[in-house]
Amino acid sequence: MRMFWLLFLCLLLPLPALAMGGGPHLAVGASLGNASPNPTVALGLGMASHIVLDVLPHNDDSSWLQVISLAAGLWTTKQIYEQSQNDPKVLWGAAGGLLPDLEHLLAIRGIIKKGKKRFPTHNGTISHGKRLEAKKALILELGVTGISLRLIL
Numbered sequence: 333m334r335m336f337w338l339l340f341l342c343l344l345l346p347l348p349a350l351a352m353g354g355g356p357h358l359a360v361g362a363s364l365g366n367a368s369p370n371p372t373v374a375l376g377l378g379m380a381s382h383i384v385l386d387v388l389p390h391n392d393d394s395s396w397l398q399v400i401s402l403a404a405g406l407w408t409t410k411q412i413y414e415q416s417q418n419d420p421k422v423l424w425g426a427a428g429g430l431l432p433d434l435e436h437l438l439a440i441r442g443i444i445k446k447g448k449k450r451f452p453t454h455n456g457t458i459s460h461g462k463r464l465e466a467k468k469a470l471i472l473e474l475g476v477t478g479i480s481l482r483l484i485l
């Protein structure tokens with residue numbers, strides 16, 4: 333389990349711009365995973381939730397916002413996981429919520445070309461959310477994260 337969280341952190345910390353913060357992606361994915369009948373559905377719902385969250389207005393530029401949002405998302409995911417009595421579907425959902433942003437990291441590292449991203453909110457097939465002032469974006473991200481936790485209590 334420690335390796336799982338370490339992998340999450342490795343994926344999250346270098347996330348570049350053009351993505352809603354990793355916190356809401358994690359928390360919403362975890363909540364959907366908790367409600368899923370099996371790990372495959374959990375992964376799929378987590379990935380689907382990534383589209384919805386990317387479409388919402390947000391702020392990718394503020395590093396302090398990203399840190400707070402990520403901390404809230406990690407804490408919320410941990411709470412959901414514990415409430416589920418360590419149900420792996422929660423982690424599959426969280427992984428699905430986070431996984432699409434991996435291609436940002438691959439593009440930055442030059443492993444894939446920036447124009448070759450496949451996820452619909454990353455390649456322009458579905459419009460990305462407009463930029464929101466950092467304080468308003470933080471409220472929205474913490475609100476989404478809080479709703480994720482509230483859904484399982």
Ligand SMILES: [Zn+2]
Nearest residue numbers: 351352386433
């Ligand atoms: Zn994204």
